[in-house]
Amino acid sequence: MADHNTDNSISCFSPGLAGIPVAESAVSSVDGKIGYLEYRGIDIEQLAERSSFEETSYLLLHGVLPTAEQLSDFDAKLKHHRRIKFRIRDMMKSFPESAHPMDSLQATVAALGMFYPFPKNISGEMDKATVDSVCINLIAKLPTLVAAHARMRHGDDPIPPRDDLSHAANFYYMLTGEEPYHLTERILDVAFIVHAEHTMNASTFSTLVTASTHADPYTSISAAIGALSGPLHGGANEDVLDMLDEIGTVENAEVYLNRKLANKEKISGLGHRVYKTRDPRATLLVKLYKQLTDKIGVDIDYRIARQIEKLSESTLGAKGVCPNVDFYSGIVYRKLGIPTDLFTPIFAIARVSGWLAHWKEQLGSGRIYRPAQIYVGKKGDSYIPIDERG
Ligand SMILES: CC(=O)SCCNC(=O)CCNC(=O)[C@H](O)C(C)(C)COP(=O)(O)OP(=O)(O)OC[C@H]1O[C@@H](n2cnc3c(N)ncnc32)[C@H](O)[C@@H]1OP(=O)(O)O
Numbered sequence: 594m595a596d597h598n599t600d601n602s603i604s605c606f607s608p609g610l611a612g613i614p615v616a617e618s619a620v621s622s623v624d625g626k627i628g629y630l631e632y633r634g635i636d637i638e639q640l641a642e643r644s645s646f647e648e649t650s651y652l653l654l655h656g657v658l659p660t661a662e663q664l665s666d667f668d669a670k671l672k673h674h675r676r677i678k679f680r681i682r683d684m685m686k687s688f689p690e691s692a693h694p695m696d697s698l699q700a701t702v703a704a705l706g707m708f709y710p711f712p713k714n715i716s717g718e719m720d721k722a723t724v725d726s727v728c729i730n731l732i733a734k735l736p737t738l739v740a741a742h743a744r745m746r747h748g749d750d751p752i753p754p755r756d757d758l759s760h761a762a763n764f765y766y767m768l769t770g771e772e773p774y775h776l777t778e779r780i781l782d783v784a785f786i787v788h789a790e791h792t793m794n795a796s797t798f799s800t801l802v803t804a805s806t807h808a809d810p811y812t813s814i815s816a817a818i819g820a821l822s823g824p825l826h827g828g829a830n831e832d833v834l835d836m837l838d839e840i841g842t843v844e845n846a847e848v849y850l851n852r853k854l855a856n857k858e859k860i861s862g863l864g865h866r867v868y869k870t871r872d873p874r875a876t877l878l879v880k881l882y883k884q885l886t887d888k889i890g891v892d893i894d895y896r897i898a899r900q901i902e903k904l905s906e907s908t909l910g911a912k913g914v915c916p917n918v919d920f921y922s923g924i925v926y927r928k929l930g931i932p933t934d935l936f937t938p939i940f941a942i943a944r945v946s947g948w949l950a951h952w953k954e955q956l957g958s959g960r961i962y963r964p965a966q967i968y969v970g971k972k973g974d975s976y977i978p979i980d981e982r983g
């Protein structure tokens with residue numbers, strides 16, 4: 594009889610693959626003890642201060658900051674590929690009005706693969722151009738897919754992209770029909786930068802698992818969007834605002850927190866597998882929020898969120914459970930007038946650059962992901978004919 598206990602040999606079992614490296618990567622790195630994040634060796638704070646989403650995407654994909662000429666070429670290509678085919682828009686029209694924008698995005702990204710077939714075996718210089726064009730196509734089209742669905746679900750016509758606007762400004766324009774103020778554009782741009790990449794998180798891993806079978810990149814990115822949508826990952830940014838709405842007042846925060854903790858329930862936007870201190874991106878997002886509210890003062894969402902953070906410091910903070918990137922992003926987006934269910938799609942618009950950087954890094958060298966399991970079921974049972982079963 595075969596030994597059912599092992600797939601081959603099992604050395605250790607770590608639930609959620611905690612602490613188990615699954616790839617070598619040069620895309621980004623995190624120091625979870627001190628709350629520090631770098632993309633390609635550059636501090637995220639410097640990128641948030643000085644870069645643009647377009648430049649940061651180039652950095653992630655190509656490993657180096659672009660020259661002025663390279664950036665202008667990259668930017669022109671992104672602008673050129675923003676449009677989506679009318680058949681994709683028709684497909685969106687048939688989605689139920691109640692469809693979550695993340696479900697729509699996952700479906701339409703998967704459908705894009707039918708329009709842009711990817712060669713089965715890629716290698717060499719010629720294919721470098723194919724790989725680059727996939728990256729451009731996906732980064733360029735995600736904002737259009739999100740904005741088109743957001744309008745069409747309310748019966749409004751999609752607004753075609755404009756090629757005289759930046760990635761962030763064009764997204765805002767396609768969503769609202771208005772050009773953003775400079776501050777709005779910059780806030781969205783920085784939010785895109787800080788969400789663009791984060792080492793081996795669940796959605797990036799989903800990209801790599803799917804791509805390791807040599808599935809096409811649209812399928813792989815669609816898998817990543819599905820993983821990001823979950824409330825333990827990117828979906829938490831939407832849940833945080835629902836939580837703030839439910840709490841309603843600063844005074845209610847303590848009762849809410851105590852009830853959740855007594856019931857052993859998680860607080861959305863707190864905790865992280867890697868960070869055991871405040872996520873540096875949460876700090877950057879608070880800075881953005883403060884810029885937006887500089888003249889008018891902070892609102893109730895921020896005051897409740899801060900109260901939750903303060904109250905949780907003695908209990909959860911002591912365990913290393915602190916605000917993550919999803920805790921403060923929603924209050925920024927809401928201040929920009931963006932509906933709550935678009936927060937996670939905005940995360941995807943930014944993160945697609947990171948997913949693609951990892952996809953590109955693994956191309957040609959990756960081995961199919963096929964981990965082992967520890968079998969805990971029965972062994973050697975006999976088949977019982979149906980009329981003899983009790
Ligand atoms: C972009 C992103 O994906 S950032 C993460 C977004 N997700 C969220 O904000 C959802 C809420 N947070 C969580 O569910 C978790 O912290 C995760 C999924 C992010 C990380 O999970 P893990 O690394 O598996 O941590 P795990 O769930 O084992 O938690 C470790 C301990 O901290 C506690 N803890 C972790 N997060 C929370 C939380 N949000 N609220 C209360 N307690 C928490 C756990 O109860 C556990 O306590 P214990 O050791 O006493 O049993």
Ligand SMILES: O=C([O-])CC(=O)C(=O)O
Nearest residue numbers: 790791793794795866918
């Ligand atoms: O790294 C993680 O596990 C989750 C996260 O913060 C991200 O994907 O941005």
